Amino acid sequence: MDSSPPDVDALIEVTAEVFAVNGRLLREGDWLSAHAGLTSARWQVAGLLLDGPSTVARLARERGLRRQAVQQTVERLRAEGVVTTRPNPQDQRSPLVELTTGGRQALEDLGPLEQQWLEHLAEDIPPEDMRVALAVLRRLREKLDARPTLGTDPGRRPS
Numbered sequence: 001m002d003s004s005p006p007d008v009d010a011l012i013e014v015t016a017e018v019f020a021v022n023g024r025l026l027r028e029g030d031w032l033s034a035h036a037g038l039t040s041a042r043w044q045v046a047g048l049l050l051d052g053p054s055t056v057a058r059l060a061r062e063r064g065l066r067r068q069a070v071q072q073t074v075e076r077l078r079a080e081g082v083v084t085t086r087p088n089p090q091d092q093r094s095p096l097v098e099l100t101t102g103g104r105q106a107l108e109d110l111g112p113l114e115q116q117w118l119e120h121l122a123e124d125i126p127p128e129d130m131r132v133a134l135a136v137l138r139r140l141r142e143k144l145d146a147r148p149t150l151g152t153d154p155g156r157r158p159s
Contacts, residue, residue: 014136032117036106037080043110045073046082046103053098055088064141082106 029040038046048059060070074097077083082103085095099107122130 014140018137028117032113033110035113036110038082038106038110041069041073042077042082043107045070046077046099046107049083049097049099050104050107053086053096055091055094055096057094059097077103 026040029043033039033043036043044063045059048054048062054062056071056074057067059065059074060067063070074083074085078085081100083097084100085097088094088096
């Protein structure tokens with residue numbers, strides 16, 4: 001185990017940069033997904049359903065979002081015909097959300113533009129740098145998931 005002290009200053013910079021990149025990704029995602037009638041938030045939720053139906057709670061956990069925010073997004077997507085819900089045989093209180101044919105088509109229509117966008121973003125960034133960044137971000141997420149937020153009741157995670 002490395003006994004050197006944590007580089008808190010570097011983590012402050014990483015955190016600030018993640019927030020800045022997130023804002024720009026959302027803005028770009030809104031622009032990119034607009035022609036499909038989506039927003040970044042709706043695209044994120046709908047995209048998680050490409051692998052199959054899920055519950056709102058599971059979608060929220062996957063993206064690190066509040067369940068209520070995902071529920072509102074799902075309601076908008078349902079009103080727009082992008083998703084539908086059906087009873088969940090495992091838990092009647094938590095319906096399964098799934099893509100409609102139109103929702104799946106909207107995401108497929110985004111595919112080529114998304115691929116072009118991602119290739120542009122990845123241009124000139126060595127693959128090893130991407131793998132290191134991914135590993136660091138995953139480790140930070142794991143640590144955040146494993147421990148309550150400071151300043152809150154340790155028995156209750158913030159929503």
